[in-house]
Amino acid sequence: MYLIFTEDDGWHTDQLKEAFTNNNKEVETAKINESSIIIDGDPRIIFEGKEILLKNIDGAFVRGIPGGTLEEVCFHLDILHFLELHNVTVYNNTVCIEKSVDKVRTSCILNANKIPTPNTYITSNIKDLKKFRNNFSSELCVCKPIFGSQGKGLEILNDDNVHPDYENLNNVYYIQEYLKHPEGKFVDWRLFVINDQVIASMTREGSSWINNVANGATCKPFRPSDEMVKLAVDSSLALGMNYSGVDIMLGDNGYTVTEVNSIPAWKGLQSVYDDNNVAESIIDDFLRVCKGSRNC
Numbered sequence: 001m002y003l004i005f006t007e008d009d010g011w012h013t014d015q016l017k018e019a020f021t022n023n024n025k026e027v028e029t030a031k032i033n034e035s036s037i038i039i040d041g042d043p044r045i046i047f048e049g050k051e052i053l054l055k056n057i058d059g060a061f062v063r064g065i066p067g068g069t070l071e072e073v074c075f076h077l078d079i080l081h082f083l084e085l086h087n088v089t090v091y092n093n094t095v096c097i098e099k100s101v102d103k104v105r106t107s108c109i110l111n112a113n114k115i116p117t118p119n120t121y122i123t124s125n126i127k128d129l130k131k132f133r134n135n136f137s138s139e140l141c142v143c144k145p146i147f148g149s150q151g152k153g154l155e156i157l158n159d160d161n162v163h164p165d166y167e168n169l170n171n172v173y174y175i176q177e178y179l180k181h182p183e184g185k186f187v188d189w190r191l192f193v194i195n196d197q198v199i200a201s202m203t204r205e206g207s208s209w210i211n212n213v214a215n216g217a218t219c220k221p222f223r224p225s226d227e228m229v230k231l232a233v234d235s236s237l238a239l240g241m242n243y244s245g246v247d248i249m250l251g252d253n254g255y256t257v258t259e260v261n262s263i264p265a266w267k268g269l270q271s272v273y274d275d276n277n278v279a280e281s282i283i284d285d286f287l288r289v290c291k292g293s294r295n296c
């Protein structure tokens with residue numbers, strides 16, 4: 001049987017369950033923050049009162065990792081590692097989830113792989129924060145929570161908002177150059193990559209500078225250039241993703257990658273993409289990877 005770790009039983013989980021059913025595969029859903037593990041001669045996981053031997057799990061699809069204390073987040077990732085140690089395919093794989101939930105790590109990896117990404121300054125030291133802020137004296141800069149998603153907690157720092165939301169940031173300050181679209185639009189692009197191929201893309205256009213679909217951005221169909229496709233595939237490869245949602249923006253120096261999501265949503269994308277069912281494409285790839293790693 002297959003497992004979906006999910007926090008919500010909404011549209012995405014329904015789409016995934018349908019894709020499993022269409023492939024005649026048995027699937028169960030579990031909340032990772034309500035799951036426990038037993039490390040003994042019969043390694044197993046417990047969720048909703050059910051004890052499942054790891055050897056009976058054919059693969060685990062990760063649709064959600066909730067926030068929490070450092071210990072909780074580490075434990076949830078430990079559960080995924082535990083599965084992988086017992087040859088259960090975890091999709092996206094645990095290491096790439098670890099790399100991408102942390103915006104600092106993602107920026108470092110993109111930069112080290114020579115993939116254009118905005119100039120970013122990170123510190124947990126208030127003195128350096130002040131120094132970094134001075135670098136942007138005449139320009140805007142963006143401050144992001146390093147474990148954030150869906151555009152939550154992002155701020156523009158300027159003369160009206162000099163200090164970031166210290167409490168929300170837990171003492172790590174990720175300050176990035178603000179990318180201004182040459183035509184003043186609030187636009188970015190999401191390229192969806194599965195197994196190192198861009199399968200679907202969209203433009204997101206917001207009424208404010210935060211263009212996430214969760215923030216009300218409008219999705220439009222989009223056909224990416226070869227340059228953008230290469231950026232998306234290179235980013236996905238650099239982070240070692242099985243599949244990913246790559247965010248690309250346009251700044252003064254051309255296209256640049258702002259984020260590589262290992263647990264991307266695709267409801268907005270599917271609404272403007274008729275060629276294929278995205279969930280089916282993901283699950284086809286997931287089952288292919290599971291088949292490669294153990295007999296199922």
Ligand SMILES: Nc1ncnc2c1ncn2[C@@H]1O[C@H](COP(=O)(O)OP(=O)(O)O)[C@@H](O)[C@H]1O
Nearest residue numbers: 148149150151152177178179209210211212259
């Ligand atoms: N450096 C930037 N300059 C201008 N806008 C940005 C910048 N970084 C992010 N944004 C806007 O904020 C949104 C969310 O940022 P992102 O880094 O993708 O974080 P999240 O994990 O919250 O999605 C982006 O989709 C984009 O609209």
Ligand SMILES: [Mg+2]
Nearest residue numbers: 150151247259
């Ligand atoms: Mg994003």
